Amino acid sequence: MPKCRVFAIDHGLKEVVADGLYMKHMFGETISVAVVKFLEAAGTDLPAKSHSHGEEASQQFTGACSVFEGAGEAGDHEIIMEEGDALLIPAELMHYGSNRFGQARVSMRLNVVTPARQPFHSVWNIQLKSQVSCASAMMDEIRRLFLSLLQMAA
16 A cells, blocks of 8 residues: 655765765655755765756755756856755756855755656665665665766766
């Protein structure tokens, strides 16, 4: 029987890049939900890479960011998201972003994508369904995949 699941926004995030990026994800049948939290200490050095996926709704909780429509070239259209703003990104639109950090030196947002982002969904299924004796090796692999996805997403 289906059940509701609670998703705390700034609790239980996993370190992807020390002092730079923390994330967590939850997956439904047709959507993925992610919190991405960038810290100014190392988050300003993370590269942005243009990418596309299903339709996305994004809300900026802390700090600010710019979302650029395009492939990462001069003249790409910039959309500025201030703290509290929300944005809808159409499915398959190439985009990338850059963060601006508030007084707390944080840029954090909630992203909801439909259909669920398959690379994230596959990692999540591996984590849930596998009984891995070496948790450290699995976390290293997940961290590597998230870094790879981050490079594609930025």
